[in-house]
Amino acid sequence: MKYQIINGKMLLKEEALIPLNDLGLLRSYSIFDFFRVLSGVPVFLEDHLDRLLGSVDKMELDLRWSKDEIRTMCREIIASNEVVDAGLRIVVTGGYSHDGYTPARANIYMMMHNLPEYSPDDFTQGRKMISSNFTRDLPEAKTTLYVHAIHHQKRMKEVNAIEILYHTDGVITEGSRANMFFVDQNDVIVTPADAILRGITRRHLMHVAKDKYNIVERTMVMDEIADMKEAFLTSSTKGVLPVIEIGGVVIGDGKVGAITSDLHQLFNAHVAEYITAHREEFDDS
Ligand SMILES: Cc1ncc(COP(=O)(O)O)c(C=O)c1O
Known part of the structure; x- marks a missing residue:
């Protein structure tokens, strides 16, 4: 550029x-x-x-x-x-x-x-995360401070993880560059809401999914992960990306879940609609 x-x-x-x-x-x-x-x-x-x-x-x-x-x-x-x-x-x-x-x-x-490229396999087979007890400064601001995340890149590579799940003494907050969602045994979609960056992808996904699914914002702890059926993260570059393992704990059956796949498609369709609706505005750009 x-x-x-x-x-x-x-x-x-x-x-x-x-x-x-x-x-x-x-x-x-x-x-x-x-x-x-x-x-x-x-x-x-x-x-x-x-x-x-x-x-x-x-x-x-x-x-x-x-x-x-x-x-x-x-x-x-x-x-x-x-x-x-x-x-x-x-x-x-x-x-x-x-x-x-x-x-x-x-x-x-x-x-x-240039945008980072993700393999289609990331979305069909899901990715792993590591976890870390860490709380960002001013978590609701998008600060440029990513020391902890960048410092962990080597540890992520060792297990081929795409992201780090942050928790504060066991209370889950968010990923290092993404927001976090889980699907519980009753198909309720659960997402932490405190001490997080309010992701734009998170907000739009919740908006498009709200009529079809029950979404609950609540405090979640690390011990609950083992009982979850599905997990996924959201970010502007990754969209809705399935997570199949966190810190060595396998999520559900270790495969990408049906609800995650559906949300991935719903979100992509929403982005496509947005582009169509705004194309004229930027035609002269
Ligand atoms: C700490 C953190 N949380 C969440 C997100 C996801 O936000 P968005 O969906 O707006 O990209 C990001 C994005 O970089 C982030 O850095």
């Missing part, structure tokens, strides 16, 4: 450089949001802009750009990069700090990436 944006200015990627005293770099004092652009349409753009501004508030960043201005920047970067399918990342940092600690006027950066 040829172009990136720094504080509203479109620059060639090679010229998109920032001073070294950005508080995002020095102290990880920064938030971001990330979403897919499919067929030129930024998927669930308004939800992501709202969450971005929510993270800005929770982190108490002094951002001087409005939602409309940020939306315009999104349109411009999509048009300039002439992309059909990609990921769009917006980062807001604590600014160029005079002493490397005190927040200043916030900076906003925008860049596009």
Whole structure:
């Protein structure tokens, strides 16, 4: 992707450089949001802009750009990069700090990436997760702090796991980059709701599934996992992805469950509908 944006200015990627005293770099004092652009349409753009501004508030960043201005920047970067399918990342940092600690006027950066590719087998056979007792800072903000997750990549690779399930002393919260759902023995869909990032995929999935399934947001503990029939995670890049094992505990019969498969299809159909409904809006981008 040829172009990136720094504080509203479109620059060639090679010229998109920032001073070294950005508080995002020095102290990880920064938030971001990330979403897919499919067929030129930024998927669930308004939800992501709202969450971005929510993270800005929770982190108490002094951002001087409005939602409309940020939306315009999104349109411009999509048009300039002439992309059909990609990921769009917006980062807001604590600014160029005079002493490397005190927040200043916030900076906003925008860049596009190729999307990660998942194998069809991931969705038909499911994937494993490891687990870890860890609580993110400001869990309801989408902070850029992924030290714990990145540090665990080696351990994940050893068992071919796709994600880490976080719990706080046994109370399940979310994945390192995804939200978590389980299907219990009565076919009730259960999802933790406290101390999590409110995933946009999670919200849309719950919306499309609510008329067909019973969905309960409640506290869940690690000991319950062994009794669950199905499990899956949700994220903007993975959609609905089946999970067949967590921390060595096999879920149900170790195969992708019928409800998970149905939800995977329901969600993909919902995304396709969204793209069709919004294509005209971005035709000129
Ligand atoms: C910690 C965390 N939870 C949940 C999610 C899923 O959110 P979304 O569905 O909006 O991508 C993410 C996405 O990166 C995340 O980092």
